[in-house]
Amino acid sequence: MSNPFLKAVELIFSFDKQLFDIIFLSVKVSGFALIIASVFGIPIAVFTAFKKFPLKSLFINIMNTFMGAPPVAVGLIFYLLLSRSGMLGFLGILYTPYAMILAQTFLAFPIIASLCHSAIVGVDPLLKQASITLGASPFTTAATIINEARYGIMSALIAASGRLFAEVGAILIVGGNIAGLTRVMTTAIALETDKGDFELAVALGIILILISFTINFSLNIIQKKGKKELI
Amino acid sequence: MKLTVSNIYKNYNNTTILNNLTYSFKSDSIYVIMGENGVGKSTFLRICALIENPDAGKIIYYKQDKALKNDIETRRRITLLLPKVGIFNTSVYKNAAYGLKVRGMGKNKIKETACEALDFVGLLHKKDQNALTLSSGETQRLGIARALAFKPEFIFLDEPTASVDYKNTKLIEGIIKKLKKTTGATIIMTTHEKEQAIRVGDKILIIEDTKIRSSIVTKDK
Amino acid sequence: MQKLYLLLTALLTLLMTVCAYAEENRILCASTTSAQNSGLFDYLLPEFEKDSGIKVDVVAVGTGAAIEIGKRGDADLILVHAKELELKAVEEGYFVDRRDVMYNDxxxxxxxxxxxxxxxxxxxxxxxxxxxxxxxxxxxxxxxxxxxxxxxxxxxxxxxxxxxxxxxxxxxxxxxxxxxxxxxxxxxxxxxxxxxxxxxxxxxxxxxxxxxxxxFNQYGIMAVNPKKHKNAKYDKALVFINWIISEKGQKTIASFKDKNGNLLFTPNSK
CATH class of the missing domain: 3.40.190.10 (Periplasmic binding protein-like II)
Structure with missing residues (x-):
């Protein structure tokens, strides 16, 4: 048996089409999920941070709880919903990238909403005072506070993307791991390992680890940058 | 511009802090408010600066004897500096420019004015530095620069030298006096240092037992 | 701010376009891991696509799960190997046009x-x-x-x-x-x-x-009954079934060898 690691490196540097198609699909699915979750999650975080509304603390608690939702269970729920025999069956998107994006959006949303909310609420109240005493309108004051929470918000996005890229349970169930259509890095690694074809699995593993390291590395840097406030 | 507060009441946790307090501040003076800890100096300042509402009473600013509405326009003619300055996590320059930016000033004008204000407090050479890296004395001075950049007519300073060293205290006192001289603004500050009150103030007000008990004129105008 | 909007729009459009896929000419086949892991589909499906222009997507699960996916209407056809269960599902009306395809053991x-x-x-x-x-x-x-x-x-x-x-x-x-x-x-x-x-x-x-x-291990293929699930692409599924039991399809199965040159499946449609 030849060394799968060497062959994997060879695959990566020969820009193997199958390999990079899988990587791009991962980036597309998780990236899109991240964008949708942010588009909804950040405004909701802002809203919950600044406004009072009935059952607010319950809402925040629910978001916090869903942050740790097991992907497999989320996948199962979306499978049952999106199945032709399910409530959303008319959409006909089970076993397509759309279903994967939907499930991953659901996984990312509470992380983004909850962490962004904490980031905004965690901004030093002195800054709100400063903004008001310097003549800012309520809207500008809110914008200033959000801006001050920017590192926390970025951390939230990065944390969410880390979860999405590494996630296999939900996308496997709703995507079906179809070659060339819904096969992403994590599900491909699982399948190729089953088959004993380690080259592609190792190549994808290397890329996945690199991505996850990059994500965590930038998270670290951003969190350090945000901590300057405490010096 | 002048300020009249009349019949101010304020309660905190069932304790009356300010009781039927009335006073008029005239322009072009430095008022120093003194009093024991917890006597309501800061609360009074915050009420005057329109940051907090009194339980009863009126705060009215006059411009050429015309009463102004307590709206954002009036709020933008005054400012309050807290004992701990909240600094935005960005450059010294952008901090100084903040008040100008929210007033919709043009970019070039902002640059000129903000730099002028930073120069006034002796921080121009640090304008590109992240403001969170400043010392506490410099932070306090940046707070002043940020406030005076938009040329407020009333400046409230709550314990401006409470957390800074001797050298910076002197510097800040100098800045306050220079400020009055160059802009003609009314400055109302609190302190618990009698010497400082005498050094800086034109009038010293003492809050005692929920009221302004006495006012001492230190310098004749 | 304007730059941000521009960036966001560009990103969204990009993702929209790349995630879009031609739904029209595809069918979904639920099948077994044994058929997928052997590499048969990778060999067979490009041939079929060449002949018909139809792309077959394969979800590989166990036979039981594949039948279940078909029953729920989430696939257009299934290719599995448990003849008794298959015939029972056909009898219950979930599937139509069942054919023997091939066997191994x-x-x-x-x-x-x-x-x-x-x-x-x-x-x-x-x-x-x-x-x-x-x-x-x-x-x-x-x-x-x-x-x-x-x-x-x-x-x-x-x-x-x-x-x-x-x-x-x-x-x-x-x-x-x-x-x-x-x-x-x-x-x-x-x-x-x-x-x-x-x-x-x-x-x-x-x-x-x-x-x-x-x-003895018989593989069978069958289409999801369009009367049960009107979204099932019965016509295209039938094209695939007819192709796989045709001379061409059967020959293709017969010529499929693993990397060591072993024949893996013996075609036996009648």
Whole structure:
């Protein structure tokens, strides 16, 4: 048996089409999920941070709880919903990238909403005072506070993307791991390992680890940058 | 511009802090408010600066004897500096420019004015530095620069030298006096240092037992 | 701010376009891990696409799960190997146009030194009985797949209830993974020959029993009944069924060899 690691490196540097198609699909699915979750999650975080509304603390608690939702269970729920025999069956998107994006959006949303909310609420109240005493309108004051929470918000996005890229349970169930259509890095690694074809699995593993390291590395840097406030 | 507060009441946790307090501040003076800890100096300042509402009473600013509405326009003619300055996590320059930016000033004008204000407090050479890296004395001075950049007519300073060293205290006192001289603004500050009150103030007000008990004129105008 | 909007719009458009896929000319086939892991689909489907212009997407699960996916209407057709279950599902009206496609056989694999001495067994049931008697580890698919169904049938024929014994382990995994687990645990397992041939190079195992007629493994194909699920692409599914049982399709199956040159499936549509 030849060394799968060497062959994997060879695959990566020969820009193997199958390999990079899988990587791009991962980036597309998780990236899109991240964008949708942010588009909804950040405004909701802002809203919950600044406004009072009935059952607010319950809402925040629910978001916090869903942050740790097991992907497999989320996948199962979306499978049952999106199945032709399910409530959303008319959409006909089970076993397509759309279903994967939907499930991953659901996984990312509470992380983004909850962490962004904490980031905004965690901004030093002195800054709100400063903004008001310097003549800012309520809207500008809110914008200033959000801006001050920017590192926390970025951390939230990065944390969410880390979860999405590494996630296999939900996308496997709703995507079906179809070659060339819904096969992403994590599900491909699982399948190729089953088959004993380690080259592609190792190549994808290397890329996945690199991505996850990059994500965590930038998270670290951003969190350090945000901590300057405490010096 | 002048300020009249009349019949101010304020309660905190069932304790009356300010009781039927009335006073008029005239322009072009430095008022120093003194009093024991917890006597309501800061609360009074915050009420005057329109940051907090009194339980009863009126705060009215006059411009050429015309009463102004307590709206954002009036709020933008005054400012309050807290004992701990909240600094935005960005450059010294952008901090100084903040008040100008929210007033919709043009970019070039902002640059000129903000730099002028930073120069006034002796921080121009640090304008590109992240403001969170400043010392506490410099932070306090940046707070002043940020406030005076938009040329407020009333400046409230709550314990401006409470957390800074001797050298910076002197510097800040100098800045306050220079400020009055160059802009003609009314400055109302609190302190618990009698010497400082005498050094800086034109009038010293003492809050005692929920009221302004006495006012001492230190310098004749 | 304007730059941000521009960036966001650009990103969204990009993602929209790349995620869009031509839904029209695709069908979804739920099938078994044994067919996928052997590499058959990678060989067969490009040929079919060339002939018909229809792309077949494959979701590979166990036979039981594939039938379930079809029953729910989440696939257009299924290709599985558990004839009894298939005929029952057709009878219940979930599927139509069932055809035999091909066959291979099941084999019992294990550690080459054969601790339970099943090499000497005359029948598969006898082999299973020996394993049970010796209590050597046995890995079951445990996932209602075709292989699992076959395995349970053999246990039943042998009059043994293996479940609950600590030498009997249910993996709940696909065929290849189950072999891998058996390899690690030095256990016996029942596998289809196709997956075995495709994966055996990476395993330290060998075939210890084969050839009993009970181990015959028939693959069948059938379309989801359009009367049950009006979204099912019955017409296109039928094109695939007709192609795979045609001379061309059957020849293609017959010419499919694994990387070592072994024939994995024998076509037998009639």
């Amino acid at each position: 099941f084999v019992i694999i294990g550690e080459p030194n054969d601790p339970a001495e099943i090499k000497e067994a005359k029948t598969a049931t006898e082999a299973f009985a020996k394993i049970a008697k010796k209590q050597t580890p046995f890995i079951s698919r445990g996932d209602k797949s075709g292989a699992h169904t076959k395995e349970l049938f053999i246990w039943k024929e042998a009059g043994i209830t293996p479940a609950g014994n600590n030498w009997y382990m249910e993996a709940g995994q696909g065929m290849a993974k189950t072999q891998r687990i058996a390899n690690e645990k030095q256990a016996y397992t029942l596998t289809d020959r196709g997956t075995w041939l495709a994966v055996k190079d990476n395993l330290n195992m060998s075939i210890l029993f084969e050839g009993d007629p009970i181990l």
